[in-house]
Structures are given as C-alpha cells and as structure tokens.
Amino acid sequence: MPLKITPLAVVALAAALSGGGAHAAGFTAEQATAGETAYNANCAQCHGKQLEGPDAPGLAGSDVMQNWATAGGLYDFIHVAMPPSAPGQLGDETYLNIIAYIMKFNGAQPGDEPLTSDAAKLAAISLPAETQAGAAAAAPAATATPDATTAAAATAVPQAFTWGKQLPGGPAPTDAAAPAAATTPAVPQAFTWGKTLPTVAAPAAN
Amino acid sequence: MKIELLKSVLVATTALALFAGPALAQNAAAPAATAPAAAAPAADAAATPAPERTKNYVPVTADMLANPPKEEWLMFRGNYNNQGYSQLDLINKDTVGKLQLAWAWPMAEAGIQETAPLVHDGIMFLQTNNNIVEALDAKTGDLVWQYRPTLAELPSSWSYQINQARRQKNSIALYEDKIILTTVDARIVVLNAKDGKPVWEKQVLDTQKGYSYTVGPLIADGKIISAISGCSIAGTAGGCFIMAHDINTGEELWRFNTIDDPENPKQGESWGDVPPENRWGGTPWTTGAYDPATKTTFWGIGMPGPYSELIRGSGEGSVLYTNSTLALDVETGKLKWYYQHLPRDNWDLDSPFERILVDQEVDGKTQHLLITAAGKNGIVFALDRDTGKYLWHKDTVQQNVVTGVDADGTVQINTDLISKAVGEEHLVCASVSGGKLWMTGSYSPLTQAYYVPLTEACNTVAPTQVEFTAGNAVGAVKFGPRVLPEGITDAGLLDAVGINPTQGDHKWQYRSRPSMTSSVLATAGGLVFGGDAARNINAWDQETGEVVWSQRLNAPIGGYPSTYEIDGEQYLVVPTGYSNAASSISSAFPEIPLPTGSGNSIFVFKLPKSGS
Numbered sequence: 001m002p003l004k005i006t007p008l009a010v011v012a013l014a015a016a017l018s019g020g021g022a023h024a025a026g027f028t029a030e031q032a033t034a035g036e037t038a039y040n041a042n043c044a045q046c047h048g049k050q051l052e053g054p055d056a057p058g059l060a061g062s063d064v065m066q067n068w069a070t071a072g073g074l075y076d077f078i079h080v081a082m083p084p085s086a087p088g089q090l091g092d093e094t095y096l097n098i099i100a101y102i103m104k105f106n107g108a109q110p111g112d113e114p115l116t117s118d119a120a121k122l123a124a125i126s127l128p129a130e131t132q133a134g135a136a137a138a139a140p141a142a143t144a145t146p147d148a149t150t151a152a153a154a155t156a157v158p159q160a161f162t163w164g165k166q167l168p169g170g171p172a173p174t175d176a177a178a179p180a181a182a183t184t185p186a187v188p189q190a191f192t193w194g195k196t197l198p199t200v201a202a203p204a205a206n
Numbered sequence: 207m208k209i210e211l212l213k214s215v216l217v218a219t220t221a222l223a224l225f226a227g228p229a230l231a232q233n234a235a236a237p238a239a240t241a242p243a244a245a246a247p248a249a250d251a252a253a254t255p256a257p258e259r260t261k262n263y264v265p266v267t268a269d270m271l272a273n274p275p276k277e278e279w280l281m282f283r284g285n286y287n288n289q290g291y292s293q294l295d296l297i298n299k300d301t302v303g304k305l306q307l308a309w310a311w312p313m314a315e316a317g318i319q320e321t322a323p324l325v326h327d328g329i330m331f332l333q334t335n336n337n338i339v340e341a342l343d344a345k346t347g348d349l350v351w352q353y354r355p356t357l358a359e360l361p362s363s364w365s366y367q368i369n370q371a372r373r374q375k376n377s378i379a380l381y382e383d384k385i386i387l388t389t390v391d392a393r394i395v396v397l398n399a400k401d402g403k404p405v406w407e408k409q410v411l412d413t414q415k416g417y418s419y420t421v422g423p424l425i426a427d428g429k430i431i432s433a434i435s436g437c438s439i440a441g442t443a444g445g446c447f448i449m450a451h452d453i454n455t456g457e458e459l460w461r462f463n464t465i466d467d468p469e470n471p472k473q474g475e476s477w478g479d480v481p482p483e484n485r486w487g488g489t490p491w492t493t494g495a496y497d498p499a500t501k502t503t504f505w506g507i508g509m510p511g512p513y514s515e516l517i518r519g520s521g522e523g524s525v526l527y528t529n530s531t532l533a534l535d536v537e538t539g540k541l542k543w544y545y546q547h548l549p550r551d552n553w554d555l556d557s558p559f560e561r562i563l564v565d566q567e568v569d570g571k572t573q574h575l576l577i578t579a580a581g582k583n584g585i586v587f588a589l590d591r592d593t594g595k596y597l598w599h600k601d602t603v604q605q606n607v608v609t610g611v612d613a614d615g616t617v618q619i620n621t622d623l624i625s626k627a628v629g630e631e632h633l634v635c636a637s638v639s640g641g642k643l644w645m646t647g648s649y650s651p652l653t654q655a656y657y658v659p660l661t662e663a664c665n666t667v668a669p670t671q672v673e674f675t676a677g678n679a680v681g682a683v684k685f686g687p688r689v690l691p692e693g694i695t696d697a698g699l700l701d702a703v704g705i706n707p708t709q710g711d712h713k714w715q716y717r718s719r720p721s722m723t724s725s726v727l728a729t730a731g732g733l734v735f736g737g738d739a740a741r742n743i744n745a746w747d748q749e750t751g752e753v754v755w756s757q758r759l760n761a762p763i764g765g766y767p768s769t770y771e772i773d774g775e776q777y778l779v780v781p782t783g784y785s786n787a788a789s790s791i792s793s794a795f796p797e798i799p800l801p802t803g804s805g806n807s808i809f810v811f812k813l814p815k816s817g818s
Contacts, residue, residue, distance in 0.1 A: 045802060050362065054372050055317050055784070055804070058365020063679070066672035069629070073684045080687035084789035085800045157440035157676050160512050161484035161519030168516070169627025170671045 025108035025130035026071065027100035027115040035101030038094045042083050051105055059102055065127040071115065072122035074099050092117050103127065107135030259343060259350045260400040264327045265382040271425060272498050277771040279325045282377040282422055283646065284768065287563040288495040290648035291728045292769045296776040297813060298731030302745050302755040305811040308777060309347030313806035314338040314354075319783025320644055322377040322422070322725075322766035323808060329399075330770075330779070332808065333378045333422075337389045341402060345772050347810065351402035358391040358413050364677020367416055367439050376493055376644075376766065377422035379430070381453060388419035388432050394451060408456040410434070410449065415441035416677060424503065426496045427536045428453055431503055433490035437465075438511040438681065440674035446488040448505055448532070450539060460539030464488035464507050464527050467541065478521040486511030486680045488528050491558045492644065495576075497591065501536045504591065506558040506580055512682040513554045514669035516625055524549035529557035529581055533594060543594030547580040547587055548608065549617055552624050553667045554638045554681060555607060557581030560646040563591060566654065566707060573707040577649065579658045582641040583607050586656065586703050586710055600710035602701045603642075603660045604691035606635045625669050629684075635664035637688045639790035645736075646766070648728035653748045654706065655713045657734045659722035660699040663688040663791050688791045697721040697794040698738055702751060714751035719795045723787040724763040724780075735778065737763020739788035740798045743780045743809075761805030762788040778811040 040049065046056035058064060068074045079095045080088050090098075096115045104110060108130040115122070166173050266280060274280045276293035283290040297305065313319065317335035324331045330344040336357060341350040360368055371390040379386040384405060385397040391413040396405045410432070411417035416439025423432040429450040437446035444466060450459040465488040467473040477485055487510040494505035510528040512518045518525070529548035534541060547557045557580040564575040576591035584602040589595060596615025610618045623632045636642070640661050647658035666686030674680050690697060698718035704711040718738060726736035728748060733755075737743040739762045745755040765781030783806030792800050 051365075052362040052368070053365045054368040056789075057369050058363075061363055061365060061675065061678060063366070063672055063675050067670050067681065067684055069668075069670050069684050077685070077687045080689070081790070081793050083802075084792040085802045087793035087796055089796065157674050158443035158483055159440075159674055160517050160672075160680065160682065161480040162517055163671075163673065167628050167671060169629045171628075 025103055025111060025134055026113055026121070026125045027096075027103060027108075027110055028112065029110040031097045031100035031115055032104040032110055035097035035099070035104075038090070039098050039101050042086075042090060042094075043098065046083075051102065060106055062128065062132070065106055065131050068127050070123050070127060071099055071103070071125035072119060074102065074127070075117070075122050103131060106131040107138065109134035109137060256401045257341075257350045259348075260329060260341065263329070263383055263400050266326055266380045267382070268428070271381070278327075279323070279768045279770050280380055281324065282322055282379075282424070282493045283560065283766075286424075286426070286496040286498065288493075288560050288646075289562055289564070289651075289728075290560075290646060290725065290766070291650055291730075293730045294769055294771055294776045295730040295732075296771070297729065297733070297769070297778060299733065299747055299754055301813055302731070302733060304813050305755065305757070305778065306814055308810045308812045310807055310809045311342060311347055313783065313808070314340060314352065316804035316806060317784065318373045318786055319764040319781060319804070319806045320373060320376060321764075321781050323768060323779050323781065324377065324380055325768070325770040325779075326380055328772055331378060331380065331385060331399075333387065334806065335372055337387060337395075339378060339385065339387060339397065339402060341399075344770060344777065344810075353397055353402035353404075355389060355395065357389065360413075360677060363675070366679045367418070367436065367677040370439075370679075371413075371418035371420065371436060373420050379423045379425045381425045386423050386425065386430055386453075388421070388423050390418045390420065392417040392419060392434065392436075394423070394430060394432065394456060396456075406456055408451070410451075410458075411447070415439070417442055421491055421493050424494055424496055425453065426498070426503060427501060429459060429536065431494065431496075431536065433494070433505060435489050435491050437489040437508075438486050438679050440486075440678060440680055441676055443484060443486055444482040446486075446490070448490055448494075448503075448534065448539070450536070462532070462534055462539045462541065464490060464532070465510075467527070470526075470541070473526040476520075476524045476526040478519065478523040480519045484519070489556075489558065490532075491556075492560055492646070495561045495563050496536065497563055497574075500592065502533050502542060502591075503536045504561040504563070504576060505532050505534070506530075506561050506578065507532060508556040508558040509551050509554050511680040512669075513667070514552050514625055514683055515550065516628070516669050517671065517682045522550060525551065529555070531561055531576065531578065531580065531589065531594070533591070545587075545589055545594045545596060545615060547578075547585070547617060548583065548619070550619055550624075553607065553634045554683070555582040555634075555636070555641070559642055559644065562647075562649050562656065564649055564705060566705075568707055575705070575707060577656055577705055579642045579647055579656075579660075582638065582643065583636050584641040584658070584660050586658065588705065588707070588710065597707060598709050600703055600712075602658060602703070603662050603699060604635050604664070604694065605641065625667070628669050628671050631666045631668040631684075631686075633664055633686075634667050635691050636661070637663035637665040637790075638667075638685055639663060639665075639688055639786065643787055645722060645787060646725040648726045648734065649705070650728035650734070650748050652728075652730065652732060653702075653713070654704060655748065656703045656705050656710075657726050657728055657736075657746075657748070658701045658703060659724065659726055659736055660701055661697055661721040661787065661791055662691055662694045662699060663697065663794070664691050665689065687793065690794050695719070697791050700726070700734070700736060700746065700751075702734075702748070716746060716751045716753075720798050721787055721791050721794070723785045725766040727767045727769060729769060735767045735780075737767070737780065737782075739785065739792065739795070739800065741782070741801075743767070757811075759809055760807060761785075761801055761803070764806075775812050775815070780809045780811070782807050782809065
C-alpha cells in the first residue's frame with residue numbers, strides 16, 4: 001500500500017463550502033471580543049496568547065477544530081473542566097464568548113446571530129467547516145493554488161488508512177477531504193503567491 | 207518537488223541545530239566559552255574550573271547498577287527491578303513525624319513536572335522540562351553545575367508535538383563518570399558528571415517527523431537502552447522504537463519496532479489491511495525494567511493510533527504490540543515474548559506503565575514475577591517473567607472496558623463501547639487521563655504489596671474524521687471532560703494490592719477527594735510516600751494504610767519522591783509542580799482550587815540531628 005499523502009485541495013474546497021461569500025459562524029463580533037479578554041485572563045497562561053500552548057494543548061489549527069468537531073464538543077468540555085483552577089466556574093456567557101474567540105482566531109467569521117448554550121444549536125455548528133469557510137472567504141487570493149509551498153509542507157504527512165473513504169456517520173468523501181491549509185489566520189500574501197515560479201533543481205529525495 | 211526541496215531545508219536546519227547544540231550549551235558553574243575541561247592541563251584548572259565538589263567524583267560501575275548501594279538512588283526507580291523501594295529505614299513509622307525541611311530548590315523550567323531526581327556520591331542530578339540538568343549538593347542544596355541544551359525549533363503550529371515533547375517524563379541515567387540524557391528533540395546527549403559538559407551526542411531519530419524522547423534511558427549490558435516517544439504524531443507513521451546504542455561510541459546496536467515486526471506474521475495480521483505506513487502509536491513511554499540474570503529488558507507499550515478502529519481501519523484486529531508487555535533480549539533486541547493487556551483499544555487507554563520485577567519464594571522455589579498496573583484502566587496483572595505466561599489480574603479503579611481474562615491470558619473487551627460511526631459516543635471508564643497514569647507504583651518486599659496511585663474517572667469518546675497535519679496527533683477522537691464514575695465522590699485512590707504468584711488481593715484502599723499526582727516510594731521504614739493535587743505529601747503505613755505524616759507544600763506533588771542517606775542521615779526528596787494528573791480532573795474536587803503558578807520545585811526533608 002502506498003503512503004497516503006493527500007495533496008491539498010483545501011482552499012478550493014473551503015470556498016465551495018462557503019459558497020464563495022461571507023460566512024456567518026453563529027457568533028457575534030462582540031462575543032469574540034469579549035471572549036478574547038476572557039481567554040487572555042483565564043486560559044492564555046497555559047494555552048498561549050496565540051493559542052499555541054505549550055504548557056497546555058494548543059487550540060489553533062485544523063486538527064484541533066476537526067477533533068472538537070462542533071462548538072458543542074468544545075462547550076461540553078470546557079464548561080466542565082476549564083480552567084483547572086476554577087473548573088466550570090466562569091459562567092455560561094463567558095464560556096460561550098471564549099468559544100467565539102477560539103473560532104474567530106481559527107478563521108471563522110462573526111455574524112448577526114449570537115452563540116447560545118442551546119445544545120442542539122451548538123452541536124450543529126461544525127468547527128472545521130466554519131473556520132475553513134471563514135478563512136477562505138477572508139482570503140480569496142489564497143484560493144489560487146492548492147499546492148502552495150507552505151500548505152504542502154504543513155500537510156505532507158501520512159494520513160489514516162481510512163482517510164478519504166466514506167465511513168458510517170462521516171461526511172461524503174469529497175467533504176471529508178476537509179482542509180488543513182488555513183491553520184493560521186489569513187494574512188496578505190506576496191503578489192506572486194500561488195503562481196508557479198522558476199526554481200532550482202530539487203535535490204534528490206533522501 | 208517543492209516538498210522535497212523543503213524537506214532538505216529542514217534537514218539542513220536540523221543538522222545546523224545539532225552542531226550548534228554543544229557549542230551553545232551553557233554551564234552555570236563555569237564561565238561560558240571555556241575549552242572542554244578534559245582538554246585543559248591541571249595547571250590551568252583555575253581557567254576551566256571543574257567544580258571542586260565533583261573533583262573526586264566516584265564513577266558508577268556496572269556492579270553498582272546491578273546492586274545499588276542502599277544510600278543512593280542511582281536510576282529511575284532505584285533498581286533494575288523498577289520496584290521503587292528503598293532499604294533505608296531511619297525514617298520510619300516512629301520517626302517520620304519529626305521530619306524537617308533541610309533545603310528546597312526551584313526547578314529551572316516551568317511546564318508539566320514529572321521528574322525523578324537521582325543521587326550518587328553526595329550529588330543530586332535533577333533534570334527538568336526541556337532537558338535542563340542541574341547537579342546539586344545533596345546535603346546542602348548548593349548548585350554545582352547546570353546544563354542547558356539548545357533544542358531544535360519547531361513551528362508554533364506543531365502545538366501537539368511542542369506540548370507533548372516538552373515533558374521530561376522521568377529520568378536521566380548515570381554510568382561511570384557520565385550522565386546519559388535523552389532529549390525532547392530525539393537526541394542522546396552524554397554529559398561529564400563532573401561539570402555537565404557534553405562529551406558526545408547523537409541525533410537518533412528525526413524530530414521534524416515528530417520524534418522526541420520523553421522518558422529516560424536504561425543502562426544495561428554496556429548499552430544505552432532508550433525508547434522513543436512522539437509515535438502518535440502524523441510524521442512518524444510506521445515506526446516506534448526501543449533501541450540500543452553503544453555506551454561509549456553511540457553506535458546503534460539494535461532497534462525493535464513496536465508496530466511493525468516482520469519476524470512475527472501474527473503481528474502484521476493483527477492490523478488487518480492497514481500497512482505499516484498508516485500505523486501509529488505503540489509508544490513505550492515508561493523506562494523499562496531489566497533482569498540481569500536472563501539479560502532481558504521489559505517494556506510497556508502504549509495505545510494504537512488513530513485511537514478508534516473505525517478511523518484506524520484495523521477492523522477487529524488486536525493491533526499488536528500496542529498495550530503489551532515486551533520482553534527483549536538485551537544483547538540482540540530480539541523479542542522473547544509478548545503479552546497484550548488490552549487488545550483492540552478504541553479509547554486511548556495506553557498500557558505503557560511500570561513493569562516491576564518481583565521474586566517470591568514459594569515452597570522453596572523462587573517465582574519470577576512481572577507485576578504491572580499496565581494501562582490507564584488500572585488493572586493489575588501478574589505474569590511469569592521468564593515465559594510471559596499470564597498468572598492473574600485484579601481490578602482497581604472503576605472500569606468498563608475489560609470484561610474478563612480467559613485462563614490462557616486472552617483479555618476480553620466490552621465491544622459495546624466500540625464506535626461504529628463517526629461521532630458515535632460512549633462513556634468509557636477509566637478516562638484517557640487514567641485510571642492509572644505515568645505516576646508509578648512501588649512494590650514493598652516487607653509487605654509483598656504493590657502500592658498503586660490511581661484516579662477514578664470516566665470520559666466520553668467519539669471518533670472524528672481528521673486530516674492530519676505536521677506536528678500534530680493522529681488520535682482522531684473527541685473526548686468529553688473527565689468526570690467521576692457514578693456513585694463515586696473521591697477522585698483519589700492509593701490501592702495496596704497484595705501480591706503472590708497465584709492471586710492479588712486488596713490489602714487496603716485509601717480514598718481521597720483530590721487525585722493522586724505523584725509516583726510513590728516504599729521504604730524499609732514501613733512507609734509509602736506519595737502526594738496529591740491538594741499539595742499534600744503523605745506517608746502511609748504500609749500495613750494499614752493509615753496516614754502517619756502529611757505536609758502541605760506549594761504545588762501538586764509530582765514526579766518521583768525518592769530517598770538517600772549521607773553521613774548517617776536519611777533524606778526524603780519530594781518534587782512538586784504543575785501536573786496533568788491534577789488539572790485533568792480538578793472539576794471533581796472544586797473545593798480545593800489548584801494554584802495557577804507552575805511552582806516546579808523540590809523539597810528535601812530529613813530528621814533532626816540526634817540530640818538536637
């Protein structure tokens with residue numbers, strides 16, 4: 001069996017998910033702003049100002065979004081267990097605001113509808129879909145090339161044996177090829193970003 | 207093409223970092239930018255001062271490792287048998303109440319604290335996160351030297367690797383006049399014990415793939431036996447290794463791959479259709495035991511990745527050698543036997559914890575046992591360590607994963623808890639944080655009991671379908687918060703399991719609201735020392751489970767309490783600091799808020815001088 005390396009069609013996919021337009025992820029800009037303050041006061045000491053860790057697991061990146069799966073997954077965990085010095089004691093509003101900030105940091109776009117503790121609504125908000133779609137909508141320039149160097153470097157790793165297959169309860173294979181590129185908030189790119197540029201002969205692979 | 211180009215850049219960067227390592231290493235006790243001490247003639251001693259305190263450092267011999275002097279703590283658990291037992295008895299049931307603080311010391315680095323201080327020739331060698339090593343005068347607490355490595359940089363988006371690798375889970379090793387250190391960027395670094403300067407180092411595996419060392423090495427048969435971690439990080443697919451290197455040259459002598467063993471067809475078949483390049487896990491993340499009589503080293507192996515068989519693609523396969531004990535020939539690295547404590551893991555219930563070697567006389571015959579609370583589900587197993595034959599098992603904490611063990615040792619699991627669809631959720635006990643975790647138990651020959659620190663906890667587990675990225679894990683599940691099992695109000699459990707060749711019994715069980723957060727130490731003074739999230743270091747009576755001494759410190763008790771004797775006085779070392787074992791289950795005891803400072807420290811106690 002060959003090594004399963006998935007070339008990334010990320011951004012195109014994300015754009016498809018977002019319908020190409022602005023995408024509202026089920027939280028408001030005010031919630032995200034309040035969440036940033038609350039996050040920095042209660043979480044950043046261990047999880048990092050840039051959500052990078054390292055004294056506790058990082059909270060940024062497509063893996064993180066895919067593992068928590070939905071806003072409900074994140075809420076179920078943090079409103080019981082976090083922060084360790086005052087577990088479950090920050091109050092619902094604060095936990096929801098922190099989730100809004102984590103989503104925004106990962107690329108999701110705020111909208112008009114606030115995040116609430118309604119379990120069904122929280123479970124319906126897909127973290128990978130919202131963060132990818134939001135990031136793609138915010139950075140149309142990045143949609144040009146799936147195999148842009150940094151994206152490829154960040155994701156050229158083996159995948160699960162079942163990756164890309166239809167699993168019970170899982171998304172259809174095309175959707176399952178869910179994106180990994182926009183792991184950092186979109187930033188402006190060079191004018192030549194996404195274009196094929198001349199390159200020196202690549203050394204033999206080792 | 208672009209990928210390959212980038213790969214070569216990464217390799218070049220790694221190589222550079224490698225060369226920079228020793229050159230940039232700092233030494234607190236000696237001025238920076240000195241020539242290696244060994245190269246300096248004696249007359250220039252002032253220019254390159256090898257610390258006075260270690261000038262006459264007594265080398266650690268192979269004989270000492272095989273029969274450690276009772277006054278010292280020479281290796282991870284004090285002895286090749288991993289018993290975590292000290293023969294010292296000045297601190298005992300009668301005197302423990304008089305313990306006084308001798309000295310304390312803040313560790314050089316924050317982060318998860320899981321250290322095992324070693325003591326030899328009056329020097330304490332203390333390693334902390336990010337592989338900083340300090341030599342301290344074990345009597346006075348004075349710093350003798352410090353070694354700070356320059357570690358390979360990783361992209362900040364590789365947050366799982368950075369968080370996991372940052373842990374130095376346990377120990378370093380001592381041999382002759384050297385210190386053997388395994389690093390978070392997958393190197394072996396050998397230091398001069400007299401001044402902390404690097405003698406040689408070797409990049410063992412590629413840290414840019416995800417490899418790191420989080421456990422210390424074992425020195426046996428003139429070899430450095432080490433086990434790599436990071437095998438649940440995407441780039442490490444297909445290989446997780448226990449390895450042997452020549453202690454003088456660093457030459458690799460053998461390696462054993464825990465998830466791909468071509469010499470045993472059953473091993474490959476147990477992964478179903480999944481080829482080695484899509485297998486992860488099998489991390490041996492607790493330092494192994496060694497039996498010099500049979501030249502066999504025993505290691506526990508962690509979970510498979512991805513965690514759920516739905517995502518893993520391995521069907522009903524048992525996914526060997528995950529969650530197994532491996533007995534390896536130390537001379538060749540060949541597998542003598544294996545025993546799987548949890549086949550077909552779907553819940554990240556690692557089984558890599560301490561393997562303890564116990565000899566017991568029964569009817570004039572010596573029984574060679576291996577005992578272990580092997581995995582996060584806390585079940586204690588006894589095996590015949592010469593053959594790998596299953597003898598018995600005993601449940602400790604609440605668990606719903608193992609339904610029984612057949613007479614031939616086949617472990618039966620609760621298949622109702624296996625998710626058949628993405629997002630299908632089950633409540634599983636023990637939790638991903640244990641149950642049992644890295645905190646090791648101790649075996650006391652006095653009582654023939656195994657004292658195991660445990661946590662009562664459950665969590666939900668549901669598979670997710672995740673595209674992996676570099677530096678991040680392949681678990682692909684969503685975990686719920688750790689919660690107490692129904693009907694239980696105490697998170698903490700110290701279980702004293704009486705051991706004999708035919709069965710295990712609960713000698714006593716000590717339960718407490720806060721979780722246990724340190725390894726335990728048993729001593730010939732009839733005591734067991736260990737600590738909890740509430741910052742209490744306790745001494746229990748080995749016979750009764752009564753707490754006979756308790757002292758509240760600055761942070762959750764952590765790491766590996768140990769003991770040593772100098773000038774006729776017995777000392778007790780207690781590490782404290784930030785602990786995953788505390789933070790993961792703190793919602794179970796909200797009335798005891800955890801500190802938010804890391805607090806990583808050691809506290810050293812002793813009895814007052816007689817007559818004073």
